[in-house]
Amino acid sequence: MSDQIRVSILGATGSVGQSALDVVASEPETYKVAAVTANQNVQALAEAAVYARAETAVIADPERYEDLKDALSGSDVAAAAGPEAICDAAAQDADRVVSAIVGAAGLNATLAAVKRGATVALANKESLVCSGPLMIEEARASGAQLLPIDSEHSAIFQVMDRPERVEKLVLTASGGPFLSASMAQMAAATPEQACAHPNWSMGAKISVDSATMMNKGLELIEAVYLFETPADRIDVLVHPQSIIHSLVSYDDGSVLAQLGAPDMRTPISYALAWPKRMRLPGVERLDLAKIARLDFEDPDEDRFPALKLARRAVEAGPWGPAVLNAANEVAVDAFLQKHIGFLAIAGMVQDVLDQFGAGERGDITDPESFEQVFDLDRRARDAARSLLQQAA
Ligand code: NAD
Ligand code: MG
Secondary structure (H helix, E strand, C coil): CCCCEEEEEECCCCHHHHHHHHHHHCCCCCEEEEEEEECCCHHHHHHHHHHHCCCEEEECCHHHHHHHHHHHCCCCCEEEECHHHHHHHHHCCCCEEEECCCCHHHHHHHHHHHHCCCEEEECCHHHHHHHHHHHHHHHHHHCCEEEECCHHHHHHHHHCCCHHHEEEEEEEECCCCCCCCCHHHHHCCCHHHHCCCCCCCCCHHHHHHHHHCHHHHHHHHHHHHHCCCCHHHEEEEECCCCCEEEEEEECCCCEEEEECCCCCHHHHHHHHHCCCCCCCCCCCCCCHHHHCCCCCECCCCCCCCHHHHHHHHHHHCCHHHHHHHHHHHHHHHHHHCCCCCCHHHHHHHHHHHHHHHCCCCCCCCCCCCHHHHHHHHHHHHHHHHHHHHHHC
16 A cells, blocks of 8 residues: 555664554554564564564574574564664665664664665664764755654654744753752662653663753754754753643744643654654543643753753764763663762763863864764773773
8 A cells, every 4th residue: 555654663672662663553554564673682572573563573683583583483574683684674665764772872773774865753862963964964965854753852843834933942851850859869869760750651771861861961962953953042941741842932932832741652653654643542632721730940950960061062063972972871871780870970971071072082073974973982982981990
């Protein structure tokens, strides 16, 4: 059927991936799943593939190819394995490629889809953060389109009717689990506490990013590149209920916002069906009278220095976000493994940015190729790891 939408889902076993599968399953007449991919969890991938009646399932770990084949035996799903097979799946023909791998690990696959000229439903903000201008340029060259899945960017995209009249973008932030925590409480925070988000259920990495508010920092950078808007025209507004997903302020005084229950299926569905909208019976409808009030406050950049760091990084030029992201990934991982405390995450990101910004690692220049992005990412991870060793 020609009006069917063929969808591939990279990172199908993750939080966004599972929500994407849910959206697709709610409209079996509309969607057809081409490929699904995952990192290591063969069982979860096989279940996702069979559930979605996917054509192909790809596991990143090449050692797990046989296990995947076994798990898929008796089904019509083809098996493949290895990082190149993930890129092949990303590049294969599909109307939408959901990029929902976590971290810079998603860069290669996202790039493969962009190079093919795909319409990419982008959740993997880190890939855009570390390669922004190059990725946008690549998309322009191939005709690829980047449609945001991140709820804030989806909100902006949904209400951005006249880009030339925009004065400001306003990203809302829940403030995460430590919105009203003291510095002492944050210093003692455990991974379990950091991952207990009040409004959203998400993967571990983005949950910690939400707790430090680095997630909002990464989203600020994502918005700079996606909407080609300088950082000084993007505000962050704390809104603990996560009902208003973001706002666009126009030069006639109008402010347009998108509201909804905090449920990732709404922005995922928008990115899959755009320019159409699709009915989502399973998503809770807003009852504003019941909610009764919405609260707002300015972010506290002293308790949440990650926001300042992200601003500083993006203003330094494209090298800044690449370094910030790599250092943050190493620091979040170390925190999840209980090697460092919660407040040390932003501390480490700042130290690595300082090292690169102060030129201790040679003359820092903006990456001019994806090779240089990967190189910068490696060097920033090395710098963060040696800080970890010094601290141990
Ligand atoms: P998650 O940890 O739940 O899932 C990550 C997925 O990526 C899994 O399917 C995993 O198998 C796969 N993966 C991990 N490492 C990989 C590798 N090296 N190679 C191939 N596949 C790999 O993460 P998530 O919460 O779903 O987040 C995914 C992305 O979406 C992140 O970039 C996050 O910032 C973004 N995002 C998430 C949410 C949310 O609600 N969870 C909201 C907005 C944006
Ligand atoms: Mg978001």
